[in-house]
Every structure is written in structure tokens, then in C-alpha cells.
Amino acid sequence: MADITWPWQYNFPPFFTIQQHSETRAKQLEAWQQLISEYLKATKQSTIDIRETQNSVLFNNAEINRKLSQEAILTILEDMAKTGRAAPMDKSRNVWEVYWHSLDEWGNLVYNWACNNGMNNSVCTLFELREGENTVDQEFHGLDMSVLLKALKNLELKGKCELMEFDDSQGVKFF
Amino acid sequence: MRRRAGVGAIQKQRLEQEKYREKGSEIQENQFQQMSKQLDVFRENLEEFATKHKSEIKKNAQFRRQFQEMCAAIGVDPLASGKGFWSVLGIGDFYYELGVQIVEVCLATNYKNGGLITLEELRMRLIAARGRGKVHQEITNEDLLVAVKKLRIFGNGFTVVPIGKGKWLVQSVPGELNLDQTLVLQKASALGTAWVSLSILTDDLGWNETRAQNALNHMVKEGLAWVDSQDSKETLYWFPSMFSECVAA
Numbered sequence: 001m002a003d004i005t006w007p008w009q010y011n012f013p014p015f016f017t018i019q020q021h022s023e024t025r026a027k028q029l030e031a032w033q034q035l036i037s038e039y040l041k042a043t044k045q046s047t048i049d050i051r052e053t054q055n056s057v058l059f060n061n062a063e064i065n066r067k068l069s070q071e072a073i074l075t076i077l078e079d080m081a082k083t084g085r086a087a088p089m090d091k092s093r094n095v096w097e098v099y100w101h102s103l104d105e106w107g108n109l110v111y112n113w114a115c116n117n118g119m120n121n122s123v124c125t126l127f128e129l130r131e132g133e134n135t136v137d138q139e140f141h142g143l144d145m146s147v148l149l150k151a152l153k154n155l156e157l158k159g160k161c162e163l164m165e166f167d168d169s170q171g172v173k174f175f
Numbered sequence: 176m177r178r179r180a181g182v183g184a185i186q187k188q189r190l191e192q193e194k195y196r197e198k199g200s201e202i203q204e205n206q207f208q209q210m211s212k213q214l215d216v217f218r219e220n221l222e223e224f225a226t227k228h229k230s231e232i233k234k235n236a237q238f239r240r241q242f243q244e245m246c247a248a249i250g251v252d253p254l255a256s257g258k259g260f261w262s263v264l265g266i267g268d269f270y271y272e273l274g275v276q277i278v279e280v281c282l283a284t285n286y287k288n289g290g291l292i293t294l295e296e297l298r299m300r301l302i303a304a305r306g307r308g309k310v311h312q313e314i315t316n317e318d319l320l321v322a323v324k325k326l327r328i329f330g331n332g333f334t335v336v337p338i339g340k341g342k343w344l345v346q347s348v349p350g351e352l353n354l355d356q357t358l359v360l361q362k363a364s365a366l367g368t369a370w371v372s373l374s375i376l377t378d379d380l381g382w383n384e385t386r387a388q389n390a391l392n393h394m395v396k397e398g399l400a401w402v403d404s405q406d407s408k409e410t411l412y413w414f415p416s417m418f419s420e421c422v423a424a
Contacts, residue, residue: 008287008424013370014401014413023398027286066405 004042007035016066018075032068032076033085037100046144047089048096050074089146097147101139106151109140111160114174123164125171126152233269236313243321273314273322276301281333281347287424288416289398290348291360294319294335296422297345316343338364344416348397355382355390360414369417372409 009015009031019025039058040046050070053059060067068076077096080086084102089095101109110129114120117134128134130148135141140148152172155161161174225232232239280300284292294316301314323345326333331351336344338361346352352360358380363371376387391412394400403411415421 008418008420011420012401012413012415012418013405013411014403017402017404019401021395021398024289024395024401028401066403 004038007031010035010061011064013064013066016061016068016072018072029076029079033080036076036080036098037085040098041100044142046097046099046147048073048077048098050077050094050096097144099147103147103151103154106140106143106147107155107158107160109138110148110151111155111174113138113140114161120174123171123173125166125169127169129172234313236315236318239269240315240317243317270318270322270325273301273318274326276304277319277322277326277345278333278347280304281345285347287421289400290346291399291414291416292345292347293416293422294343294345296416319345336360340365353393355386356394359390359394363414363417369415369419370403370411370413372406372411374409 009028015028015031019028036048036058040048050073053070053073054067059073074093077086077088077098078093080098081088084099086096086098089097099106113135114124124132126145126148129140130142130145140151149163149170152161152163156163159175161172164171164173228238228242232242277297280297281290281292284296284300298314298316298319301319305314320335320343323333323335330349332347332349334346334351336346336352336357338344338357342364344360344364359371359376362375362379363369366375371391373384373387373391376382376390377384380387382390391400394412394414395402399416400412400414403413
């Protein structure tokens with residue numbers, strides 16, 4: 001179980017029923033999005049598979065016997081997608097990537113780290129970024145591979161780095 | 176032959192009348208003078224009392240209430256006049272200040288309670304907000320009620336809804352709650368559950384289903400209640416303003 005402080009809403013039974021009244025619903029969705037981001041951040045996860053959510057503590061509060069249905073989760077994720085905080089990974093919209101930092105922010109985090117550590121104009125592997133000793137205290141340490149890749153591609157478009165393929169791993173060169 | 180009244184008698188009569196009139200107005204003037212002297216004394220004393228106990232009135236909640244009661248007994252509203260000697264008191268200022276802070280708290284918590292807040296929560300938050308630095312001022316529920324009532328001049332944006340047993344809710348969204356909706360809130364407060372349902376309203380209040388459903392729908396529409404459809408028996412309607420974890424958050 002993740003070590004996060006649950007917001008009061010988590011123990012509020014109707015929080016697990018999508019509200020029909022637009023204003024109330026907006027408040028509810030916002031609270032859910034914050035909770036989801038925080039939970040994934042605390043557990044170092046980036047993806048949600050809607051089919052596997054029904055037993056997750058995040059969406060199932062056994063103490064008050066309430067859980068968020070799959071349709072409800074889809075509603076929330078679709079809402080997050082509108083603001084770029086999530087994106088579907090498959091056509092059936094079952095697997096979702098959730099960005100507790102936007103891709104831009106992730107890119108900047110990595111780039112700043114590279115600048116601060118004199119990595120400009122040198123190459124490091126993605127493995128180093130994700131699992132290397134130098135990045136242990138960084139937020140992107142252990143970040144989901146595909147999210148990291150997207151963030152770097154984003155950075156590449158801005159001309160701040162260049163992705164390259166080695167034999168069986170990928171690397172990146174910062175400018 | 177009877178002598179007719181002479182000129183002398185008429186003049187005498189007129190003289191008498193004049194004297195009476197003079198005496199009359201003299202007495203009147205006397206009374207008036209005395210009266211205004213008394214009023215002056217009263218005013219002076221009240222002013223003296225007010226200035227002497229100004230800080231006491233501001234600080235001591237019970238004293239303030241008694242002073243309010245005294246003023247009410249002699250038909251004076253210290254809040255009504257911003258000018259004149261009442262302004263010495265700063266009583267009005269105290270409540271205006273409180274009023275502004277009440278508005279602030281209501282707006283700040285609106286996002287979670289939909290504009291309905293219990294008087295206790297309001298008081299708790301106000302004390303927390305005012306506590307910083309200043310000399311501690313005790314604020315009672317009565318003070319809050321007086322201040323909220325003053326806010327009514329801004330229209331029906333701020334109203335106090337009694338929910339029984341010395342408990343109140345302060346509503347900070349426009350639109351009045353009708354009697355049925357107030358009864359629903361009273362029921363939820365009396366049950367202490369923060370929720371009600373159709374069956375509770377029909378069973379306990381003896382309403383028919385249409386009446387109960389109308390009242391509930393309206394409260395959902397106003398953003399005051401949340402719908403919970405996962406209870407095994409029926410739909411529950413929750414009021415975040417009464418939900419203890421929401422109040423504490």
C-alpha cells in the first residue's frame with residue numbers, strides 16, 4: 001500500500017459515484033485526478049490498466065465498501081487526457097499512461113539534471129537515466145520507459161538532445 | 176337690572192389668560208430642559224461606560240452579549256449607526272470585521288461544501304484564521320449570528336438556516352432554501368450521519384415520495400448534496416458540510 005495521506009474525499013462514500021450535477025462533478029473529477037497523480041507518484045507507476053483496477057486500494061475503499069467502477073475511471077482518465085495529464089495506450093482505451101508531470105516537465109527535469117552534471121555533449125544510455133546511481137535522488141529515477149522516451153522525444157523536437165540507437169539499448173546525447 | 180360685563184373685567188380676564196399661558200410655557204420649558212439634561216447625563220454615562228469598557232466589550236464575549244442585550248432593552252442598536260458616539264465603541268467595527276471574515280471563510284470552503292457550512296466549522300475556521308499574532312478575541316456563536324444577520328443587507332446571499340438543537344448552517348450561495356429543504360437538513364443533522372435517503376424522509380417525516388424526491392433533487396441541483404448509488408438498499412444523499420472529515424480537512 002502506498003504511503004500517501006488520503007484526502008477526506010476518499011472516505012466520503014459518494015466520491016465513488018460519478019456526480020451528475022456539473023459543478024459538483026467538476027470538483028469531484030479534480031479531486032480524483034489529484035489523488036490518482038499522487039498515488040501513482042508515491043508508488044512510482046505511470047500506467048493504469050482499467051481492467052485491473054477493481055482491487056486496487058486507490059479505486060476500492062473496502063472500509064466504507066465503495067469502489068469506483070471501470071466506466072467512472074474511464075470518465076476521469078478521459079478528462080485528464082483533455083489537459084494532457086493522461087493518454088490512452090491502446091485503441092480499446094484500457095491501458096492509460098498518467099503523467100504526474102507533463103511530458104514537457106519531465107523533459108525539463110532530465111535536461112536540467114544533465115546540465116547540472118556536465119553531461120552536455122556527452123551520451124548516456126536510457127538505462128543510466130532510469131537506473132543509474134547518479135539519478136537515484138531524481139524524480140525521474142525509475143520512471144516508466146515509454147514515458148521517459150516520450151519526454152526525450154519532446155526534448156529532441158526542441159533541439160535540446162538527440163536520441164540514438166545502440167546495439168540493443170538506446171542512448172541520448174544532450175546539447 | 177344686571178350690569179353687563181365692563182371693559183375692565185374683559186381686560187382682567189385677558190391678563191389672567193396671558194399669565195396662565197406664560198406659566199404653562201415656563202413649565203414646559205422646565206420639563207424640556209430637565210429631560211434633555213437627563214438625556215445628556217444618560218448619554219454621557221453610556222459613553223463613559225462604553226469607552227471605559229471598550230476593550231472589555233471587544234474581548235469578553237459574555238460581556239459583549241450582555242451589552243447587546245442591554246442596548247436591545249433600551250431600544251438602541253449599536254450596529255445601526257456608524258457615526259456619532261457609538262463609533263467610539265467600535266462595536267460595529269467588530270461585527271463588520273467578523274462579517275468580512277465570514278464571507279472569506281465561506282468562499283474558501285465553498286469548493287468542498289457547496290456553500291453550506293455549519294456554524295461550528297465556521298467558528299473553528301474563523302478562530303484559526305484570526306488567532307495569528309493578535310490578542311486573542313473570543314468569538315461566540317451569538318457573535319457569528321449577529322454578524323451573519325448583518326450580511327443579509329447584501330440580499331439573500333447569506334442566510335442562517337436553523338437545523339435544530341441549537342445548531343445552525345450558514346448558507347453562502349444565492350437562492351433560498353424552502354421549508355422542505357430546511358427540514359431535510361434538520362433531519363440529516365439530527366441523525367448525525369451526514370446523509371439522508373428517500374425512505375428516511377417518507378418514513379420519518381411522513382412525506383410522500385414526490386415531495387421527498389423533489390426536495391432531494393433540488394439540493395443536488397444546488398450542489399449542496401452528493402449522490403451515492405452504491406448503498407445496498409437505496410440511493411443516499413450526502414452533505415459534505417456535515418461530513419466530519421470534510422469539516423476537519
